[in-house]
Amino acid sequence: MNAGLIGVGKYAPPHIMTNEDLEQRLDTSDEWIRTMTGIEERRIADDETNTSHMGYNAAVEAIENAGIQPEDIGLILVATVTPDYPFPSVATMLQDQLGAKNAAAMDISAACAGFMYGIVTAKQFVESGTYENVLVVGVEKLSKITDWNDRNTAVLFGDGAGAAVVGKVSEGRGILSFELGADGSGGKYLYQDDKLKMNGREVFKFAVRQMGETAVNVIEKAGLEKDDVDYLIPHQANIRIMEASRERLGLPLEKMSKTIHKYGNTSAASIPISLVDDLAEGKVKDDDVIVLVGFGGGLTWGGICMRWGR
Numbered sequence: 001m002n003a004g005l006i007g008v009g010k011y012a013p014p015h016i017m018t019n020e021d022l023e024q025r026l027d028t029s030d031e032w033i034r035t036m037t038g039i040e041e042r043r044i045a046d047d048e049t050n051t052s053h054m055g056y057n058a059a060v061e062a063i064e065n066a067g068i069q070p071e072d073i074g075l076i077l078v079a080t081v082t083p084d085y086p087f088p089s090v091a092t093m094l095q096d097q098l099g100a101k102n103a104a105a106m107d108i109s110a111a112c113a114g115f116m117y118g119i120v121t122a123k124q125f126v127e128s129g130t131y132e133n134v135l136v137v138g139v140e141k142l143s144k145i146t147d148w149n150d151r152n153t154a155v156l157f158g159d160g161a162g163a164a165v166v167g168k169v170s171e172g173r174g175i176l177s178f179e180l181g182a183d184g185s186g187g188k189y190l191y192q193d194d195k196l197k198m199n200g201r202e203v204f205k206f207a208v209r210q211m212g213e214t215a216v217n218v219i220e221k222a223g224l225e226k227d228d229v230d231y232l233i234p235h236q237a238n239i240r241i242m243e244a245s246r247e248r249l250g251l252p253l254e255k256m257s258k259t260i261h262k263y264g265n266t267s268a269a270s271i272p273i274s275l276v277d278d279l280a281e282g283k284v285k286d287d288d289v290i291v292l293v294g295f296g297g298g299l300t301w302g303g304i305c306m307r308w309g310r
């Protein structure tokens, strides 16, 4: 039996913060942010909108898109490093709000690689026959842990949510291979101590190396060649990191997802948000081979190769 994504959804808060807005409060420039990161604007949630609200909106869309009912969900996994509270988990809050009365629920902490960890965990439960449908949500309100006086980090991040229902798909489709990994010795390069702290250089070096490596590994594990890949969805952290993984796979520009200019780095939400936008624009079609690859604090990373479609 194959597990795959049978429905997806997203939520982006309406308020847009542009690079020009940041120029007003920090010693930075639109030019620097665009050329160094690829970011033009990001969404920022208002005070009334917490992580669970954004996650709920994305989850509702994914459940509708999958054509299932909340009671059909056996497990809810929420990947986030910005939960409303240390506990109860965001996953249990969504379980209640959605009326998913048959679902177990827990949060996953793997930072920007969280959605990859969530999907791979969901796949195990679906393919073992334990649960028919697993809801995976990647959601962050990074604005609440951003140090708005630190130009090294304040320009990078945004808020948002993406979700997917993992369920059974037809033979040949779905998740073909995956890789998850961690290197806790690099935890010091990206962490939260009240506010978010980062050594950009070190994270950049790690990301360029690991994103390419993991993408190549999952293609090989799927028994495919680079030429078989139709589309790459990298974690949207920095256009230069994304470009390095695209070049590693030898893919043309139009075969890589790029939403970073609109949303910035939304951490665990970035890959599912990109997937939803790409599907809406017809960039991902049934039977396409797509590679999703992410990295984040921990350090953590994860990649998935899948054949799209139910």
Ligand code: COA
Binding pocket: 027, 028, 029, 032, 033, 036, 037, 112, 151, 152, 153, 155, 190, 198, 199, 200, 201, 203, 204, 207, 237, 238, 265, 267, 295, 296, 297
């Ligand atoms: N505006 C203007 N200048 C800035 C700036 C900003 N927002 N942020 C940093 N600078 C300056 C630095 O102070 C430095 O100035 P100096 O040379 O006078 O000291 C200069 O730009 C270069 O900084 P540096 O940090 O060495 O640049 P970089 O090439 O490493 O690029 C990042 C910085 C943050 C864009 C890059 O390191 C990066 O993207 N790292 C990965 C971060 C990431 O993905 N984090 C999330 C992981 S999920």
